[in-house]
Amino acid sequence: MIFERLSQVGKDTGINFKFGGKTGNTRDSHRLIQLGKSKSPAIQTRVVEELFAAYFENEGDITSHEILQKAGVKAGLDEKEVKEWLGSDKGGKAVDEEVEAAQLNQVSGVPNFTIQGKYEIGGAQDPGVFLRLFEKIKATEEGAKA
Structure with a gap:
């Protein structure tokens, strides 16, 4: 598969x-x-x-x-x-x-991406997975500024 x-x-x-x-x-x-x-x-x-x-x-x-x-x-x-x-x-x-x-950090496979030192994306992922994470990070950062 x-x-x-x-x-x-x-x-x-x-x-x-x-x-x-x-x-x-x-x-x-x-x-x-x-x-x-x-x-x-x-x-x-x-x-x-x-x-x-x-x-x-x-x-x-x-x-x-x-x-x-x-x-x-x-x-x-x-x-x-x-x-x-x-x-x-x-x-x-x-x-x-x-x-x-x-x-x-219990990383057991590749690829593995660590974003900003705290978000992990493991395995071969669709670009949408990254996009959703980046949108989440942006929303979190904008919320912290408000």
């Missing part, structure tokens, strides 16, 4: 989901996202998009440093820096802290 829903949602937005990508320990993928984050929010977003494309559209193994290096470079990161980063444990502490915080 979930694969059919994702396939349809993806098709409607130009994403050709395939579900044969290898899963495993994605700590290095998350460390690569940390490298992107250290550059700018835009680069971080591009890294995430490239990782998603590698896994969900190209059935890539996002535990492979080769795939991660390609994704990082496509996202705009320097090839040498990506290779050095992945060959070290840079970003590992931040990833571990985020995992611990997620576990403490």
Whole structure:
């Protein structure tokens, strides 16, 4: 059921989901996202998009440093820096802290969005779910100002 829903949602937005990508320990993928984050929010977003494309559209193994290096470079990161980063444990502490915080907050799946540090949206949701939350936040903030 979930694969059919994702396939349809993806098709409607130009994403050709395939579900044969290898899963495993994605700590290095998350460390690569940390490298992107250290550059700018835009680069971080591009890294995430490239990782998603590698896994969900190209059935890539996002535990492979080769795939991660390609994704990082496509996202705009320097090839040498990506290779050095992945060959070290840079970003590992931040990833571990985020995992611990997620576990403490009982986050058990991805995607998971935390809005303003207190609202949680888990799973692949329709845009309307976000819109309703944003409208609720706006109404709450406007009510507090009155």
